[in-house]
Structures are given as structure tokens and as C-alpha cells.
Amino acid sequence: MFGTDLCADNLWQAYVWCYTFFPGGDVFYTAGIAALCWAIWTCRNRATFEHIPLKTPFECIFAACALLCYWAGLMKQEDAEKMRVGGALLKDNASRMMRICATAHQG
Template sequence: MFGTDLCPNNLCQFYSWCYAFLPQGEWCFTMGLAAICWAIWNRRNQTTFEFKKMAYPFEIVFNACMHLSYWAGLLKGERRVELEHGAVILKENAKEMMRICATAHAGDAVE
């Protein structure tokens, strides 16, 4: 999503990764992690209890963006603007990744 192959495998690596790639967003690292975890948990519940099959993994990212946008509404001032902007950027990156994956998948079908 952020243009890197370096993905964290634990909480310490997550915070190190955030400091390396998002040095100005220190105050929202935990909120971003909470949004992703909450989105995964919600998706798991939908699959387990409502028997809704996930169409594509990007649903989790879009759900996390929804949480971030909602939580931004609870903030005031510059932090609200920053979090809303971050949610928009994450959503746009997810859309672009979906396009790339769809193009690659279509190319595999042709070959």
C-alpha cells in the first residue's frame, strides 16, 4: 500500500516501519493499527457468523479507511484534517493496487 516490500511481522517492527516510512505521523500510528485490527476483526465476524465470503482482500483496507474517517470526526483541528487526509490517501493507494492486481490477473488469464 505504501510502495514498499518491507512489511512488519510484529508490533516492534510495525512501529519501526511507521517511524521509517511515516516520520511525521507519530501521533496516529496506534490509531492506524487499531483501524486495521478492527477491520480484520469485523471481516472475520462477517465470515464466521454471517457466512459472507470476502470478495477481495482490499475490503479490509477500505473498512479501515472508513474507521479512520469516522474517528477523524471525533478529533479537532489539524489532527482531524491529517487523519482524514491519511484515510483518503490509504483508500486511493488501495484502489491503485486493485487496478494493478486486476491488470496482472487479466494478463495471466490471457497467457
């Protein structure tokens, strides 16, 4: 999704990953990690308890984008705008990756 094979094994590695790939965005690291974890958790609950399977793993990413945009309202104005832009960039990237995966799957 983010163009790397390096995946975090624990919370501290996730922060290091954020620091490495998103320098200068310290104020957003916790919200980003929380949004991703919460999105995975809700997708898992939907699949497990409501028996609604994921159509694509990108559903979790889109849920995280929605959370980031929603939580941006809790931040200072300038940070809120940056977080909304970041959520939109993540959504655009996920949409492009989803199209690439669909094309590769068809071919």
C-alpha cells in the same frame, strides 16, 4: 499496499514501520494500526460467522479507511483533517492497486 515487502511481526515492529515510512505522524500511528487491526478482525468475523467471503482483500483496507475517517472526529481539528486526508490517500492507493491487480489477473 504501501510499496514495501517489510512486514511487521509484532506491535513494536509496526510502530517502527510507521516511524520509518510515515515520519512525523506519531499522533496517528496508534489510530492507523488500530484501524487496520479492527478492519481485519471485522472482515474475518464476517467471513467466519456470517459466511460472507471477501470478494477481495482490499475490502479490509477500505474498511480501515472508513474507520480512520470516522475516528478523525475524535481528534483536534488540525489533526482530524490530516487523518481524513491520510485515510483518503490510503483509499486512493488501494483503489489503484486493486485496478492493477484486476488488470494483471485478466491478462
